Amino acid sequence: MDYFNYKGKNLYAEEVPVSRIAKEVGTPVYIYSKRTLNRHLAAYGDAFASVPHLICYSVKANSNLSVLSTFVKGGSGFDIVSGGELFRALKAGGDPKKIVFSGVGKRDDEIEYALNAGILLFNVESGDELRAINRIAKRLKKKAPVSIRINPDVDPKTHPYISTGLKKNKFGIETKEAFKEYINAKAKLKNIELLGVDCHIGSQLTEIGPFVDAVRKIKRFIKRLRKEGIDIKYLDLGGGLGIRYDTEEPPHPTEYAEAIIEETKGLDVTLIFEPGRSMAGNAGILVTSVTYTKKGSKKNFVIVDAAMNDLTRPALYGAYHAIEPVRMPPVSSGGELVKADIVGPICETGDFLGQDIRIPPVKNGDLLAVKSAGAYGFTMASNYNSRPRSAEVMADGKEFKIIRKREEYKDLIRGEKIVK
Numbered sequence: 001m002d003y004f005n006y007k008g009k010n011l012y013a014e015e016v017p018v019s020r021i022a023k024e025v026g027t028p029v030y031i032y033s034k035r036t037l038n039r040h041l042a043a044y045g046d047a048f049a050s051v052p053h054l055i056c057y058s059v060k061a062n063s064n065l066s067v068l069s070t071f072v073k074g075g076s077g078f079d080i081v082s083g084g085e086l087f088r089a090l091k092a093g094g095d096p097k098k099i100v101f102s103g104v105g106k107r108d109d110e111i112e113y114a115l116n117a118g119i120l121l122f123n124v125e126s127g128d129e130l131r132a133i134n135r136i137a138k139r140l141k142k143k144a145p146v147s148i149r150i151n152p153d154v155d156p157k158t159h160p161y162i163s164t165g166l167k168k169n170k171f172g173i174e175t176k177e178a179f180k181e182y183i184n185a186k187a188k189l190k191n192i193e194l195l196g197v198d199c200h201i202g203s204q205l206t207e208i209g210p211f212v213d214a215v216r217k218i219k220r221f222i223k224r225l226r227k228e229g230i231d232i233k234y235l236d237l238g239g240g241l242g243i244r245y246d247t248e249e250p251p252h253p254t255e256y257a258e259a260i261i262e263e264t265k266g267l268d269v270t271l272i273f274e275p276g277r278s279m280a281g282n283a284g285i286l287v288t289s290v291t292y293t294k295k296g297s298k299k300n301f302v303i304v305d306a307a308m309n310d311l312t313r314p315a316l317y318g319a320y321h322a323i324e325p326v327r328m329p330p331v332s333s334g335g336e337l338v339k340a341d342i343v344g345p346i347c348e349t350g351d352f353l354g355q356d357i358r359i360p361p362v363k364n365g366d367l368l369a370v371k372s373a374g375a376y377g378f379t380m381a382s383n384y385n386s387r388p389r390s391a392e393v394m395a396d397g398k399e400f401k402i403i404r405k406r407e408e409y410k411d412l413i414r415g416e417k418i419v420k
């Protein structure tokens, strides 16, 4: 559910006409809906209300400070994967006691930063990392709270680039090895506090089965750890719930919660979730203007002012995003649709936002909305082809605010130097 809807022929972000935002802010522009963000957070909160739990929104999906602060106000914690994300989370008012730190390659300085900030848990992905955290915590005279990320070897049945819970993936530690790491850490790593077990099996999952399979395996694992006197208090199930981009029918957080609550009954843990896409994905659109149209002998092209540097998912994963006109054509046009590739101006064949998309005929200056662009949209944007990154806007009821200025040319060369 989101709050980007047509009223008559015009697309609105909540109560604000999208065309008004485009006129005042220019294009390309990311537009988020605050009400949608709040609704998604509440959906998780309500679904898990009956059990001890913590929602740690995955910052990498959309890390704009206003998005983060909206979630802070709704009681959310954060899942971070870098020192930079910790910086953002704290700037947005995030409570360090609700922050978990994931990722396979945490550097010493990032570990130190997180220890000093007093985060809730490190999600540790290797024995090497565990020893690094112990060493740094010892130097700082602290105890580092830790979960080890288990690789439960379940197939999330998603795109290979976003599946993470198989043995062949770089993430987590296989159960057998992980067990040894817990035992060894308990005996030898005096500055580690073993508090949790973590997993994250992939992204854009559209079935509950793989989550349940993972929980079953981890449940047994937690029981074994407890027999060894390791008192696990947290079970972190990561993120990964899918959203509807096209015709997918991902489970609602309520269905997901029912299955998880049933499966973890009597386990006596606080559940942690790290949703990213399902919180922010459908809470954002990318609005772009048509620059030119071009008819090839095989294909029609609509050349727009947004490109793969603004929204990388189509180029990177061949991901589908629905693309719709911001203003529907008049009924008198007969409702005829044309098939076209929606492409950007970047010098790469992979620079498309959509291929063989059916849209009403468009012309120079028309606005298109790329849907479901709130997650892994702006956060994956770059300056490739020296394109300033787009503005970001938050719609809130009848109002909207710019929450990130459009970059200017001078931003492109910040920190650069011409050497003699």
Ligand SMILES: *Cc1c(COP(=O)(O)O)cnc(C)c1O
Binding pocket: 058, 060, 061, 079, 102, 103, 200, 202, 203, 204, 238, 239, 240, 241, 274, 275, 276, 277, 278, 375
């Ligand atoms: C990316 C990521 C998430 C969020 O995944 P979504 O599919 O966006 O919900 C959560 N946890 C970890 C460890 C991640 O890497």
